[in-house]
């Protein structure tokens with residue numbers, strides 16, 4: 001299976017369950033792996049036939065700025081649905097890291113897989 005990926009995309013969003021987290025934005029890091037057959041794009045050397053990682057990145061940053069969830073689980077689930085519907089992605093793996101949430105850890109968060117390969 002071919003895929004298009006985005007690593008460590010930094011987004012700013014209001015996220016968290018505690019009162020202080022509802023008043024400020026925090027940084028999340030996203031790793032995305034999205035199934036996409038790249039053969040036609042490679043054959044034609046044409047962006048039209050592939051999944052534009054720049055367009056997906058823009059969409060994710062806009063999504064983060066427009067939503068304010070409590071849980072990273074909700075962020076992940078809602079974003080996965082949004083990306084699959086908007087870009088016609090059949091399968092994706094999405095990891096959301098919230099750096100600094102647990103000071104003793106480099107990162108904490110969730111990783112989900114949705115759809116069929």
Ligand SMILES: Nc1nc2c(c(=O)[nH]1)N=C([C@H](O)[C@@H](O)CO)CN2
Nearest residue numbers: 015016017018070071072073101102
């Ligand atoms: N599984 C989760 N655990 C926790 C979350 C979360 O979103 N998912 N969130 C918090 C707090 O918001 C925390 O990040 C503040 O430091 C705690 N646990």
